[in-house]
Amino acid sequence: MSDIVLSVENLRTYFHTEDGVVRAVDGLSFDKTIACLSILRLVEVPGVIEAGSRVLFRDRDLIQVPDKEMQKIRGNDISMVFQEPMTSLNPVYTIGNQISETIRAHQATNKRAARARAIEMLELVGIPDPAARVTDYPHEFSGGMRQRAMIAMALACEPGVVIADEPTTALDVTIQAEILDLLSDLQARLGMALIFVSHDLGVVSQIADRVLVMYAGQAVEGGTAAEVFERPSHPYTEGLLEALPRLGRRQPRLAVIPGSVPNPKSWPAGCRFHPRCPHAWDRCRDDAPPLIVAGRTCRCWLQDDPTRRASTGTTPLGEASP
């Protein structure tokens, strides 16, 4: 997996609203859905992908590609699975119809071949008796099955990259586990790259090879899953991990990161995390730290000056241990 399929550089999506410019995506970042849609160039007005953004897919800059070309890339080379399986399928068409439609939009096949492929895809994502279920309407599928059908749709053209935007959030835990297994299994079998967007650190640690942590529209830390989860280097990541409840560890109260996410219309000066950071000092207030990509990817001045780490570092609220 050394070939880089997709690389995102300096992607910036701003929403020019009446009250001011909302910087939804800044630099190499994933502000959830917006970032995913920015990669596919589907941001709508007042959202604008700023000049200088680069999304390289197989050495082609998707930001520069003409609209017609881009439409061919969507679904065929880069595809996406949505968060809400309940509403992501068109209620008036059968499941098979919708999978075939994607295939037929990108490949010159006849109806019958597309349908056969649709059945094959349903089988691949583990729908029992796919030949019969292919004529079912979405409302006849359960939530988990709909998500499977969505995955079948997204994978029907064997894309190189699949973006999954919180694909398991709307599902209950057992179904979630099944879908995760399915996704990682398919990812290995079809040799595609999977971008998995999630708030759920448990899910992320289970599925990801490499992790990129976002804060306030920016990437703050990246690395392999093992590195990020076992040796976090950014205070935000530390805070996140600290805030997780753990089995077998009694706590009167879960640790929290103090404060709340700042208003995207006016991010704080300097480091965007500094008002909530337990280690912040003057430099953090004035200068924005760059994203340093050297072994570990991190956006923090502590990388320069580890001695500044506050002694009570890992428990920001300084809670009294019993």
Next chain:
Amino acid sequence: MNDASGAGKRRRLAALVPGLTQLRRGERLLGLSLLMATLFLVAVLVFAFDRVWATFTAGRIDYWLALFTLIAGLALVWKLGAATAMGAGVVEGSQSQWTLAWREFKKNRAALLGLYLMAFLYVATLLGAYLTPHDPIAIGDVAATRHLPPSLDHLMGTDRFGRDVLTRVLFGARISLAIGFIAIAISITLGTLIGAVAGYFGGVVDTILMRFVDMLISFPRLVLLIAVIALFEPSISLVIAVLGLTLWPSTARIVRGEVLSLRERDFIQAARVLGLGAPRIIFRHIIPNVMGPVIVAATLGLGNIILIEAGLSFLGFGVQPPTPSWGNMINDGREFMVTAWWVSTFPGLAIVLTVVAFNLVGDGLRDALDPRLRIRT
């Protein structure tokens, strides 16, 4: 043994007549309507046999139309009877939204009545040439036949030129329904397309189209119609064109509103992500999803158009005499309301029945197609 074979014979006999099997099973509504439809069509075939036979020699297009309707009607009733007699009404397999909507619709007795009225009206209109022996336009011995009260020969009496009112009502229905049908087809097509485009693209396109719609809506409709028709020679095609081209804005508004909420739905976003183009998304994903409200608007609009057409013809701007239309027939009998009430009354009743039928069906469809209005039982 003997008893069993007798029952078997009766069952086979019942299978021959649509509706009997259903009645035996206790499905009274379905059975009765199938039986009535069969009886009606067979009665027409028997009582108007000479005219059915004459179809082959008379060379009149309305005779052929009537024959076709008769055969198609019988075939349809037969097929429905056979299909529902076999394995009850439950169809195994997938249920599209239409199946579900039909199930809802059936529960609404008033709407069902409206549907029967509508079906009867269309069939009677199409069979018109077989149903009455009189000519709608030709004038005979006026002195002897004018203003005859309703009798067996003239079920609805005759008008001041001695023409049979029933015949004219049936021919008028043909014209009113045809005008309504074509005009609504034009206005629904235009309205859906324009509304969908405005709603999907939004922004400048939306603004331009919707201001145009506002402009059209802000004209008093009847005055606009009269003004346009006064500019040209009044004719049926002009009435159709004017009605079709002025009624689409309300549909466009409904569709636009629906599309505005549809386009934010995840499955439209998903269609975009999967690389479908705008035309494909509009025609394949948006329009089928707004069909519910559009069909309701069309049914209700049809009643409305028939009313407007009657009004125009009454005022002398619509269908021109001697071609019968319900509106100009009412106008014909206006002066004789006291001495010959039947001339105006029957076309008036026809209008009322038709409009009520369309409104009942429209209301029923709205309840059936809108899950938010669905009453859970």
